[in-house]
Amino acid sequence: KGCDVIIDFTSPASSLENLYAAAEEKKAIVIGTTGFSEEQLKKIKDLSKEIRCVLSPNMSVGVNVMFKVIRDMAKILADEYDIEIIEAHHRFKKDAPSGTAMKMAEILADSVKRDLLKVGVYARKGVIGERKKEEIGIQTIRAGDIVGEHTVMFGGLGERLEITHKAQSRDNFARGAVKAALWIVGMPHGIYDMQDVLGLR
Known part of the structure; x- marks a missing residue:
């Protein structure tokens, strides 16, 4: 009170x-x-x-700047580049993907006018065929005492751009x-x- x-x-x-x-x-x-x-x-x-x-799923200033940057990057790159998100956290984290990774996926999908429920891919295994152009991949790592790492990858033919945030504490x-x-x-x-x-x- x-x-x-x-x-x-x-x-x-x-x-x-x-x-x-x-x-x-x-x-x-x-x-x-x-x-x-x-x-x-x-x-x-x-x-x-x-x-x-x-x-907010993440209170970090750096992550929130990253939210803004990836929105702008997606608008420029999404037609020709594949979008993937990789997140890593400590072994004790209970939810997956992280709230931050899901927020990134929502921002990216909204930026390129895609329905995340239809294009989000959370695992790949077996003979699944070629990657669909509209997919947004969200992959999860859980290991040790990783505080939190998030990478957004824009993969093109002949090059790729990655933006990463690593929380050290x-x-x-x-x-x-x-x-x-x-x-x-x-x-x-x-x-x-x-x-x-x-x-x-």
Whole structure:
């Protein structure tokens, strides 16, 4: 009760409980949890009409700059280059692909006007034939204590472009969350993300 903003990095169920508490106490909330179902996301959006909420799968400034860059790259390259996302995290991470990788896939699909439900490919095995041009691949690695790595690859004939973000500690997520908390206090009720916080729209 003695705060202005709640910062939440828990689990989907716990985040919803904290969101209800924030709404009841008229507090703002910053949520960095991933793995929400569509139904849970709808509840978050509905509740955010009553309070101020920043919801982002990744609070890192670098990752959010990467979100903007890959959107622009896709608009230029997607007609001639294949798009693949590779993400790697520690062995203890429970959801896959990561929320950040899924956000990247959504950004890329939206940028090139493709339906991610139809073109997203999450595994390849066996004799599957040639890669379809419209595919967006999202591949997952889980090993050791990797904090978080995300690479977006634009593969063409004769060349490829890759943009990678590597988190070396979790401190950058905490710094981003604090930045979001300071920003959200003065905003109208509604749901925002780190692109809004950083002025990247």
